[in-house]
Amino acid sequence: MITFYDLDGKVKGIPWNINVWKTRYSLNYKGLPYKTVWLEYPDIESTMKKIGALPTTVKHDGSPMYTVPAIYDDSTEVAIADSVLIAEYLDKTYPDTPVLIPRGTYALQNAFQEFLFSKLMPLWILTIPDVPSKCLNPRSAEYFEKHRSLDFGVPSLEVMRVTGEAREAQWLKVQEIFGSFHKMMKDSDTWIMGDKPSFVDFVLASMILSIKTLYGKESKEYQNVMSWHGGRWGRIMTIFDEKYSTVPM
Amino acid sequence: MITFYDLDGKVKGIPWNINVWKTRYSLNYKGLPYKTVWLEYPDIESTMKKIGALPTTVKHDGSPMYTVPAIYDDSTEVAIADSVLIAEYLDKTYPDTPVLIPRGTYALQNAFQEFLFSKLMPLWILTIPDVPSKCLNPRSAEYFEKHRSLDFGVPSLEVMRVTGEAREAQWLKVQEIFGSFHKMMKDSDTWIMGDKPSFVDFVLASMILSIKTLYGKESKEYQNVMSWHGGRWGRIMTIFDEKYSTVPM
Numbered sequence: 001m002i003t004f005y006d007l008d009g010k011v012k013g014i015p016w017n018i019n020v021w022k023t024r025y026s027l028n029y030k031g032l033p034y035k036t037v038w039l040e041y042p043d044i045e046s047t048m049k050k051i052g053a054l055p056t057t058v059k060h061d062g063s064p065m066y067t068v069p070a071i072y073d074d075s076t077e078v079a080i081a082d083s084v085l086i087a088e089y090l091d092k093t094y095p096d097t098p099v100l101i102p103r104g105t106y107a108l109q110n111a112f113q114e115f116l117f118s119k120l121m122p123l124w125i126l127t128i129p130d131v132p133s134k135c136l137n138p139r140s141a142e143y144f145e146k147h148r149s150l151d152f153g154v155p156s157l158e159v160m161r162v163t164g165e166a167r168e169a170q171w172l173k174v175q176e177i178f179g180s181f182h183k184m185m186k187d188s189d190t191w192i193m194g195d196k197p198s199f200v201d202f203v204l205a206s207m208i209l210s211i212k213t214l215y216g217k218e219s220k221e222y223q224n225v226m227s228w229h230g231g232r233w234g235r236i237m238t239i240f241d242e243k244y245s246t247v248p249m
Numbered sequence: 250m251i252t253f254y255d256l257d258g259k260v261k262g263i264p265w266n267i268n269v270w271k272t273r274y275s276l277n278y279k280g281l282p283y284k285t286v287w288l289e290y291p292d293i294e295s296t297m298k299k300i301g302a303l304p305t306t307v308k309h310d311g312s313p314m315y316t317v318p319a320i321y322d323d324s325t326e327v328a329i330a331d332s333v334l335i336a337e338y339l340d341k342t343y344p345d346t347p348v349l350i351p352r353g354t355y356a357l358q359n360a361f362q363e364f365l366f367s368k369l370m371p372l373w374i375l376t377i378p379d380v381p382s383k384c385l386n387p388r389s390a391e392y393f394e395k396h397r398s399l400d401f402g403v404p405s406l407e408v409m410r411v412t413g414e415a416r417e418a419q420w421l422k423v424q425e426i427f428g429s430f431h432k433m434m435k436d437s438d439t440w441i442m443g444d445k446p447s448f449v450d451f452v453l454a455s456m457i458l459s460i461k462t463l464y465g466k467e468s469k470e471y472q473n474v475m476s477w478h479g480g481r482w483g484r485i486m487t488i489f490d491e492k493y494s495t496v497p498m
Contacts, residue, residue: 104442108357108449110433115364184359193353200357 001033005047005070008038009135013247016135016213021206022083022199023069028244029197030090030097034071035248041143044068053079060150084110087199100199112192112200119180120207122173129157130214171221175228182229190235205240208233250282254296254319257287258384262496265384265462270455271332271448272318277493278446279339279346283320284497290392293317302328309399333359336448349448361441361449368429369456371422378406379463420470424477431478439484454489457482 004027007017015021015036027034039047048055048066055064070081076093080086087100101109128148132141145157154160162170181204185192192200208225215221226234253276256266264270264285276283288296297304297315304313319330325342329335336349350358377397381390394406403409411419430453434441441449457474464470475483 102353104351104444105354105357106443107430107434107438107441108354108361111364111430112357112360114429114433115360118364180363181356181360184363185356189356192356194355195353 001035001074002027003037003051003072003074004034005037005039005044005068005072007068007140008040008137009140010137011135013249014213015247016131016210017068018206018210019067019083020069021209022202023071023086024247025202025205025240025244026083026087026090026100026199027071028246029100029202030094032090032094032097033248039068040137041140041147048079048081051079053081056082083203084113084199098196100202102193102198105193105198109199113203116181116200116203116207119177120174122170122177123207123211125160125162126167126170126174127210127214128152129161132157134214171224175224178225178228178233182232185232187230190239201236202244205236205244208237209240212237250284250323251276252286252300252321252323253283254286254288254293254317254321256317256389257289257386258389259386260384262498263462264496265380265459266317267455267459268316268332269318270458271451272320272335273496274451274454274489274493275332275336275339275349275448276320277495278349278451279343281339281343281346282497288317289386290389290396297328297330300328302330305331305334332452333362333448347445349451351442351447354442354447358448362452365430365449365452365456368426369423371419371426372456372460374409374411375416375419375423376459376463377401378410381406383463420473424473427474427477427482431481434481436479439488450485451493454485454493457486458489461486 004023006015006020006024009016015024037047045066048068048070051070051072053066053070053072056067057065059065067081069083069086070079071086071089072079073089073093078089078093080089084101088106090097091100131148132144136144149156152160186194189195191197192204211225212219212222226237253272255264255269255273258265264273286296294315297317297319300319300321302315302319302321305316306314308314316330318332318335319328320335320338321328322338322342327338327342329338333350337355339346340349380397381393385393398405401409435443438444440446441453460474461468461471475486
């Protein structure tokens with residue numbers, strides 16, 4: 001059985017973190033059974049050390065940083081963090097399940113993910129300040145506030161908040177960015193690689209899902225995104241909601 | 250026979266433009282015979298209208314913009330501009346030649362190309378001001394100076410020029426960016442998609458080649474790039490130089 005490490009939040013059973021959803025979608029797409037362990041941010045490092053997962057990046061002070069998503073697979077006694085490395089591991093270890101990173105596309109999928117993250121900065125500016133109050137328990141909220149402020153180089157996340165007309169303008173920027181990805185794809189394709197989902201679709205869907213998690217399914221924000229570009233993102237999210245969104249406890 | 254439209258330059262037979270090289274490499278990789286027509290910038294629009302190629306983008310004033318690379322294929326009477334569209338056309342029309350955009354990777358290859366272009370801004374800042382004096386005949390130099398200044402929002406390309414220690418620092422930035430792409434790839438892979446070149450390798454090689462065209466094969470600039478990241482880019486460029494660099498007149 002695979003143990004999957006997710007971030008705990010205010011609403012039990014509704015995972016909220018973009019990076020962790022990439023792996024949850026990956027596991028669900030493959031149909032692999034797993035159980036979820038819910039962590040608060042300050043407990044990630046000790047837990048990862050305990051299971052033997054390596055750090056995935058470095059902190060601002062240069063010391064190793066441990067992150068989720070992570071899995072521990074007791075059938076192989078392997079612990080891995082980082083959604084791309086997990087996807088690779090799952091493809092290799094469970095070759096009879098649907099493929100996440102088709103042969104030859106490792107670097108392309110990596111690059112697509114980085115590109116999407118870097119381009120969507122206008123979305124992060126809109127959403128990040130809402131995460132602590134809407135999604136997090138106090139211990140994680142404090143951690144998130146401190147670390148994300150450092151990441152964005154701001155004294156507090158609240159100073160990033162955009163309101164009123166400026167907020168509308170910021171959403172227009174987000175729409176334009178989604179439009180640029182829409183243009184990169186064929187109109188007839190549902191998925192980035194055409195007829196089947198692959199890891200990059202899970203990255204994209206995780207980002208869109210975060211809007212629903214923060215503002216609600218019926219919110220103007222989420223409904224707008226669902227309608228953009230001929231409803232392309234709406235169609236994807238309907239499939240994700242129906243097929244790949246289970247949250248085993 | 251395919252007619253391939255390239256940009257003329259100061260040195261006959263040494264094409265200099267990054268975008269056009271992507272298609273020249275594509276044609277050479279496929280082993281398709283073609284002849285080259287050399288254009289000056291101000292003659293692109295009238296030539297493209299004559300052969301029936303569509304505009305690929307818009308000018309700063311919103312009017313249609315015609316660009317090279319472009320091809321006219323007299324076996325099908327088709328004219329196309331834009332390196333990705335040309336690659337797609339060649340794959341479809343000549344299915345027995347090596348594939349440029351493997352099935353399912355159209356959006357990924359598109360995104361990779363855009364990501365590379367956007368990330369490599371520090372390289373364009375270094376190289377663009379050198380293009381008119383080193384590569385172009387007077388009519389194209391005047392056109393390039395005017396249009397690229399508008400693209401970069403500067404009064405003249407000369408104000409972009411970086412010298413001395415700032416130039417060294419700028420090259421370090423370029424090295425870091427290549428390093429980030431190095432990290433996205435497997436160490437054992439020569440090509441972005443693993444064991445075979447594909448369109449994105451031609452994009453990457455075109456960008457690296459521009460450094461050789463501007464500063465010379467033996468220049469410190471080019472030799473440095475050849476040595477970066479365990480010689481990865483050097484190995485790629487050796488293969489390109491040997492196999493895919495012919496320039497039919």
